[in-house]
Amino acid sequence: MDNECARVRAHTLIMDTSLSLAQTPTSWRGSLVRRIREFRLLARDPALFVGVLVAGAFILAFILLPLVRVITQGFFTPAGEFSLQYFARYFEPGYARVYWEILGWTLQMGVLTALGSTTLGFIFAYTVVRCNIPFKGLVHALALLPTISPPFAIALSAILLFGRAGLVTRDILRMRFGPGINDIYGLDGIIFCQIITFFAIAYLILRGLLERIDPSMEEAALSLGASKWRIFRTVTLPLLTPGIAAAFLLMFVESLADLGNPILIGGNITVLSTQIWIAISGEHDLQKGAALSLVLLLPTLTVFILQRYWVSRRSYIAVTGKPTSGAATFVKEPIVRWTFIAFTTLVLLLIIALYITIFVGSITKLWGINNTLDLTHYEAVFKRGLEAILSTTFLSALATPLAGVAGVVIAFLVVRKTFSGKEAVDFMSNLGGAVPGTILGIGYILAFIRAPMFVVAIIYAALAFFFISAVSPKASLRWLVFGVGSFLGIAMAWLSYDAKMRDSVAWNYLSGGLTWLPTLQQTQWLFIAAGILSALALASLVFVEDKAKRRVFILLCFMALYLLSRELILFITDPLAIWGRRMGGSYLPAVITSIAAWINLVFQPPLAVLGFTYTVLGGFIVGMWGARTRVAAAIFLLAVCCALTFYGEPLALVGSAYIVVAAYTVRSLPATVRASIASLQQIDPAIEEASTSLGGDAQHTFRRVTLPLILPAFIAGLIFSFTRHMTSLSAIIFLTSPKWPILTALILSEVEQGGLSLAAAYSVVLIAIVLTAIGLLYFWAGRTFRANWETTLGGG
Numbered sequence: 066m067d068n069e070c071a072r073v074r075a076h077t078l079i080m081d082t083s084l085s086l087a088q089t090p091t092s093w094r095g096s097l098v099r100r101i102r103e104f105r106l107l108a109r110d111p112a113l114f115v116g117v118l119v120a121g122a123f124i125l126a127f128i129l130l131p132l133v134r135v136i137t138q139g140f141f142t143p144a145g146e147f148s149l150q151y152f153a154r155y156f157e158p159g160y161a162r163v164y165w166e167i168l169g170w171t172l173q174m175g176v177l178t179a180l181g182s183t184t185l186g187f188i189f190a191y192t193v194v195r196c197n198i199p200f201k202g203l204v205h206a207l208a209l210l211p212t213i214s215p216p217f218a219i220a221l222s223a224i225l226l227f228g229r230a231g232l233v234t235r236d237i238l239r240m241r242f243g244p245g246i247n248d249i250y251g252l253d254g255i256i257f258c259q260i261i262t263f264f265a266i267a268y269l270i271l272r273g274l275l276e277r278i279d280p281s282m283e284e285a286a287l288s289l290g291a292s293k294w295r296i297f298r299t300v301t302l303p304l305l306t307p308g309i310a311a312a313f314l315l316m317f318v319e320s321l322a323d324l325g326n327p328i329l330i331g332g333n334i335t336v337l338s339t340q341i342w343i344a345i346s347g348e349h350d351l352q353k354g355a356a357l358s359l360v361l362l363l364p365t366l367t368v369f370i371l372q373r374y375w376v377s378r379r380s381y382i383a384v385t386g387k388p389t390s391g392a393a394t395f396v397k398e399p400i401v402r403w404t405f406i407a408f409t410t411l412v413l414l415l416i417i418a419l420y421i422t423i424f425v426g427s428i429t430k431l432w433g434i435n436n437t438l439d440l441t442h443y444e445a446v447f448k449r450g451l452e453a454i455l456s457t458t459f460l461s462a463l464a465t466p467l468a469g470v471a472g473v474v475i476a477f478l479v480v481r482k483t484f485s486g487k488e489a490v491d492f493m494s495n496l497g498g499a500v501p502g503t504i505l506g507i508g509y510i511l512a513f514i515r516a517p518m519f520v521v522a523i524i525y526a527a528l529a530f531f532f533i534s535a536v537s538p539k540a541s542l543r544w545l546v547f548g549v550g551s552f553l554g555i556a557m558a559w560l561s562y563d564a565k566m567r568d569s570v571a572w573n574y575l576s577g578g579l580t581w582l583p584t585l586q587q588t589q590w591l592f593i594a595a596g597i598l599s600a601l602a603l604a605s606l607v608f609v610e611d612k613a614k615r616r617v618f619i620l621l622c623f624m625a626l627y628l629l630s631r632e633l634i635l636f637i638t639d640p641l642a643i644w645g646r647r648m649g650g651s652y653l654p655a656v657i658t659s660i661a662a663w664i665n666l667v668f669q670p671p672l673a674v675l676g677f678t679y680t681v682l683g684g685f686i687v688g689m690w691g692a693r694t695r696v697a698a699a700i701f702l703l704a705v706c707c708a709l710t711f712y713g714e715p716l717a718l719v720g721s722a723y724i725v726v727a728a729y730t731v732r733s734l735p736a737t738v739r740a741s742i743a744s745l746q747q748i749d750p751a752i753e754e755a756s757t758s759l760g761g762d763a764q765h766t767f768r769r770v771t772l773p774l775i776l777p778a779f780i781a782g783l784i785f786s787f788t789r790h791m792t793s794l795s796a797i798i799f800l801t802s803p804k805w806p807i808l809t810a811l812i813l814s815e816v817e818q819g820g821l822s823l824a825a826a827y828s829v830v831l832i833a834i835v836l837t838a839i840g841l842l843y844f845w846a847g848r849t850f851r852a853n854w855e856t857t858l859g860g861g
Contacts, residue, residue, distance in 0.1 A: 111688075113482060114531055115681055120475050120490060122524040122677065126716065127727050128497045130520050131508025132362075138511050139356035151356035171321060171336040172364065174255055178320035181260040183313045185412065186267025187305075192405040194275040195396045207413050209269075210420060211262050213835045215792050215809050217325030217816070218828050219258045222419040223249055224330060225426045225821065230434070232422070250332030258326045261416065263319045267312040274308040314368045321365050322501035324795035325809075329816055337361040338795065341503045345799055351511065358504040369499040420832075427826035442826040450827060451652060453806035455659040458834055460722055460805070461790035463666075464729035468786040469779055471730065472737025477771060479738075480745040494738050497731035502795030505731065509724055510799055516714040521673055525710050528680040529703065535688035536699045550700045554707020557590065588632050590712070594705045598625035601698055605690070608698070613689035620686060624679060627668075634668040662804070666722055674723075676710030722805045728797050729790040736789070737782035744775040784842050791835050 142148045154160035155168075189208055192198050211219060226233050227249040234240045234248075242248050249257075278301065324338045331339060337357055344354040396402045426432050430439040447454075472494075478484075479491045497505065529551065533543040602621035609617045638661040645657025683706055687699045718724040752770060772779070794809040801807045808831055815824040 111531070111535070111685060113478075114534075115684070116474050116478055117482075117484060117490075118527050118531055119681070120471070120478060120494075121486075122527065123471060124490065124493045126517070126520055126524065127731050128493055130517060131505060131512045132496070132500065134511035135355050135358050135362070135504055135508040138352060139359045142352055148352070151353050152360075167335050167337060167340055168360070170252060170334055171338075171361070174252060174259070174327075174336055175317045175320040175364070177256050178259040178263065179313045179316035181256065182264040182316045182320075183267045183309060185260060185264040186269075186312060187271050187309065188405060189264070189268040189409055189412075190272035190275050192409040194272055196402045196405045197396075198406050198409065204409065204413065207416060209265050210416060212265050213788050213792070213839070214420070214832050215325065215812060215828055216262060216323060216794050217258075217329050217813065218423060218832075219261045219419055220254075220326045220329040221816065221821065221824060221828060222422040222426070223254065223258055225422045225432055225825070226419065227254075230432070248332075250330055252331075252334045254330040254332070255327050255334065255336070258330055259320050259323055261419070262323070262326065263316055266319070267316055270312045270315070271305065271308055274305055278304055314371055317368050318365050318499060318501075321361060322503070322795060324501075324503055324798065325813065328813065338501060338503050341507070342798070345507060345510075351507070354507050355511065358501075358507055361501055362504055365499065365501055369496070423825045423828050426822055427829050429822055432821055439822075442823050443830075445823060446826045446830055447652060450808070450811055450830075451655040452659060453808045453811045454830060454834070455656065456662075456722075456805050457791060457808040457831075459659070459663055460725050460807075461729060461787055462838075464726045464733070464790050465783050465787045467726070468730045468733045468737050469783045472734055472782055473741045473772070473775065473779055475734075476738050476741030476745055480742055481750065481771075491738075495735040498733070498735035502732065502793065503798075505728060505796050506799040509728060510719055513716055513718040513724055516717045518715070521710065521715045524677060525680070525707065528677055528684075529707075532680050532684040532687065532703055532706070533699070535684050536695060542696055546696060546699045546703060550703030551707045553700070553704035554709075555711055557594070557704065557708035558711040558713075560590070590708075591628055591632055594708060595625040595628045597701055597705050598622075598628065601702060604694070604698065608691040608694040609689055610691065617686055617689050620682060624682065628675075630668050634664060638662075638664050662722075671716060671718065671721075671723055672709050672712045673715035676706050676708070676712075676715075679709060680706040719800075720802050720804075724800050725797050725805060725807065728800055729786075729793060732793055732796050733786035733789045736785045737779075740782045740785075741775055741779065744777070745771070748774050780842060784839055787838055787842075788835050791831060791838075 139151065140147060140149065155164050189204075193201055193204060198204055225231060228234065229242045229248055231249070234242075248254075321336075322338065324342060327334075327336050327339045328342065335343075337360060341354050341357045341361065344350050344357060396405070427442055428438055428440055429435075430437045475490060475494045479487055529547055533547050536543050536546050598621050602618050602625065605617040605621060606614060641664075642658045642661040645654050645661065648654050648657065680703070683699075683702045687695055687702065690698050718727070748771070752774070792809065794813065797807055798810050798813070801810050808827060812824045812827045812831070815821075815827065
């Protein structure tokens with residue numbers, strides 16, 4: 066009987082396994098069919114489809130690709146051979162002790178910084194919300210001061226105050242440092258500077274949670290006879306636990322990602338971020354830098370995932386719709402209240418002293434040696450560093466609206482739309498700000514030092530799918546346009562390669578030995594492409610429907626003129642730059658040549674980006690074309706777009722200003738996404754549904770209904786983005802070039818060379834620029850938007 070049951074069970078198991086295996090291909094086919102159907106339904110709304118495609122392309126090219134390149138490069142030598150040499154050093158006798166010691170210092174720094182900054186942030190939040198501190202607005206503004214200064218400003222001022230020649234240590238306390246005597250340099254100095262630098266983010270997170278806790282829960286416990294300490298321990302603290310955990314994990318990531326403070330004040334202590342910087346800048350070893358980046362990426366990425374998990378569990382906190390006045394005066398015991406106020410005041414006085422020290426150091430002849438008043442440092446700043454000041458401000462201002470618009474679009478897709486991969490888009494959009502900036506910078510070098518043709522082809526294919534979807538409902542005609550247009554475009558791009566490329570083995574193989582084909586110079590090729598667009602513009606006057614004729618004609622003319630302006634603008638900017646260099650004086654030449662470079666930057670974007678943009682615009686244009694000539698027009702238009710996309714070395718951005726703009730945008734994207742998501746979640750979807758029911762499509766509803774409602778969060782995101790761009794260091798230190806110097810990298814260089822006073826002067830100028838920009842944005846936006854600044858900043 067037992068044997069019979071066993072045979073029945075075995076037979077049943079075999080049948081079930083066979084059935085599941087037989088159904089597996091069907092389930093995969095069904096899933097694939099569902100995805101294709103969803104993709105086609107998505108394509109019925111062009112604006113929504115373009116939003117998904119553009120967001121996906123941006124994430125793929127500027128977030129995923131660099132991270133993948135960092136991960137893979139750590140396993141391969143420059144010759145392309147697989148190697149584990151830098152990972153093996155953690156186990157080799159000659160290297161293991163040093164490598165594990167550096168890893169231990171890194172983790173110790175992260176844990177202690179996270180613990181200290183979270184604790185300090187909680188004290189500030191509790192003081193502001195519950196202790197009714199006087200001058201609450203001033204306290205809040207001073208607490209946020211470290212967030213609008215360079216990441217190493219605190220380290221610089223700590224050296225000036227507490228260094229071996231510091232004002233406090235040498236002049237006031239008369240301390241003399243010798244061998245074996247602890248000073249500000251080292252792990253304790255790094256932790257101190259990072260706590261002061263990052264605690265404001267924890268303060269904003271915890272203040273928002275404290276303001277939203279319903280005071281009636283604590284009042285109920287009080288009425289039942291519970292003590293204040295018991296209420297805090299059993300009611301308030303559990304409600305804050307997810308927020309405290311999220312702040313702790315975020316501070317851990319920020320600490321490990323920091324580069325400026327460990328470089329300046331690390332002394333004999335080396336952490337992973339500085340070890341990576343030394344490997345790239347000092348040893349010029351990309352594989353070592355990538356391998357160490359992967360080691361650093363593992364704890365930061367793990368903690369980032371944990372942080373998102375804690376944030377997603379915040380829904381069980383008891384909150385009200387608005388902060389209440391009762392919670393602000395809950396602490397009435399004088400000892401407790403004034404203890405919190407006194408501690409907060411002391412920390413604020415320390416922050417004020419640190420920033421006053423930066424200013425005083427900038428007007429001192431030689432700090433610690435000759436403390437006489439000297440304003441020549443500012444003269445040197447505007448003589449030697451004016452170009453860096455101008456280029457940093459311009460690139461930050463250029464990246465700010467890009468980050469704002471990208472954040473709003475991604476947030477709108479995540480909150481309001483349903484499509485496969487929505488969670489992945491949300492996660493990946495935040496990933497660029499979660500990984501250490503040094504990792505992102507190395508990834509950009511690896512990804513864009515040569516053309517990433519595979520990624521360019523994927524993006525082109527996705528955008529071309531949108532393009533051909535407007536050609537015809539017949540699949541045969543769509544694929545005809547795609548095949549012929551892409552073939553003609555690639556042929557145009559190949560004809561433009563230089564003679565050296567034309568003589569290569571690859572060209573002879575691909576062209577079948579057709580060496581007799583003519584070679585087109587870039588200027589000739591651009592004029593031909595502009596001529597095709599102009600011819601299509603003229604043809605649109607005949608073959609486009611009357612209601613769309615003017616729109617198509619203007620758009621095609623603009624595309625042709627912008628393409629021509631790429632070369633024609635040089636007739637303006639080259640003489641302008643030459644004239645500027647011949648001008649006398651110290652400041653005017655730098656200003657004029659910078660303006661010429663800015664104009665070129667606007668009119669000469671990477672051709673691949675221009676090709677992607679024209680492909681999207683072409684998808685809207687061909688749908689308005691007459692049915693009888695639509696296929697022919699689509700072929701020629703797609704050929705121009707394809708040729709622009711694949712001309713030369715597409716997206717080989719290293720050394721250009723565009724790679725800095727991309728790094729800025731990616732680093733500030735998480736803050737704009739989170740601020741926009743929080744704002745969208747407060748808007749009733751019925752408002753947008755009403756617009757849709759009245760005939761408005763997705764782009765009309767978003768532009769006329771949604772965007773005005775989330776404008777405060779959008780403005781706040783712009784403020785934070787510009788601030789983070791101006792003060793960014795770790796992400797762009799590897800991406801700067803002599804043509805586009807960055808101010809934070811220049812400050813770091815001055816500190817390394819011993820120019821503390823000059824570095825302090827640069828820092829004061831940078832802080833003044835950020836404060837001026839914030840003031841101008843607030844003045845323009847009005848008092849209505851001011852409250853949203855806090856939430857946005859906390860998302861950084």
